[in-house]
Amino acid sequence: MAFRKFLSALGVNAPSVETVVENPKVNPGGTLRVVVTAVGGAADVDVERVRLEVVVRAEDREVNGDKTAWKHPYTVVTAEIAGFRLLAGETVTVRGEVVLPWEMPLTHALGAPITGGRAAIRTELAVDKSVDQGDFDEFEVHALPAQDAIVQAYTDLGFRLHEAEVKIGFLPTLAPRMKSQQTAQYWQEIDFFYPERLQWGKAELETVFVAREDSLDAHPGGNPPATFVYDELDQQAWTESLKKHVATYVSSLA
Incomplete structure (x- = not known):
């Protein structure tokens, strides 16, 4: 173009x-x-x-x-x-x-x-x-292979990708648990619809990726990150890891 x-x-x-x-x-x-x-x-x-x-x-x-x-x-x-x-x-x-x-x-x-x-x-x-x-x-x-793997993991767990929004500034420091490694003065929220079986009181789960050269953090719903190392990419293992991590905050996912 x-x-x-x-x-x-x-x-x-x-x-x-x-x-x-x-x-x-x-x-x-x-x-x-x-x-x-x-x-x-x-x-x-x-x-x-x-x-x-x-x-x-x-x-x-x-x-x-x-x-x-x-x-x-x-x-x-x-x-x-x-x-x-x-x-x-x-x-x-x-x-x-x-x-x-x-x-x-x-x-x-x-x-x-x-x-x-x-x-x-x-x-x-x-x-x-x-x-x-x-x-x-x-x-x-286009998403990095590791980012695609996380999106695929959400999909395999029944979530549906909805939309993305870029926010200007730094991730809200709601609590020290956020442990954000963000360096850019903006972040992108990627919103997923919850699986229909989950009745958690919310329609969507927002996830923020904070990517680096060798790894990335996935912050689900404003909660602490799950860290994934690119050299250890294993779709099944990552899906299970994400499931356990998100289940900490969404008990009905377990």
Whole structure:
């Protein structure tokens, strides 16, 4: 997917820019690669910098209940490409990379979209002292194998994946038991419908993943985390471990 946008800050006959995401399906901790093509307008200009912003849909910034639309994205991580001289009518192509954080919010799990999960790359150019923010290109953030294994474990236990919401800030420290290892200034809640057999007084169980390079924590329902090490991935064992952990807080699951 690509977009072409004329730089409105420079008026008529301005340069235009097109951004292409080379790998629109990535995982947390992965590298997003983009190609930015600028086409000169009627006059020579200095492109002082190209700023790449990875943005996500954040619940805190939306004013309505639409889980798919987003108007006020939240910036997760940025990278910059060095500036260049763009002559009138000239085409200049530059490449850039953005390394995604391990705690990057997901848009997909088990290969399927998650309602409410959206991510995009936004291109901003600083040209002749003017800053012009381009439109953004969406891309997919697929769960790590370990995250997929936890989602599959919930599914095997009878839970159904519902939606995801990104919250800005740090996990509420309701009690020391949270033991959160969160480092990012945001978190993503992934909501699961309870199995019909469970009459626990709640419709959904919220789970937060705090991923790292070698392991992840799964916080069910605002409770202490269960930690899973990637090198020890065993679907059956992880499902049993998650069942025992969640059953500590949902007795009827045992």
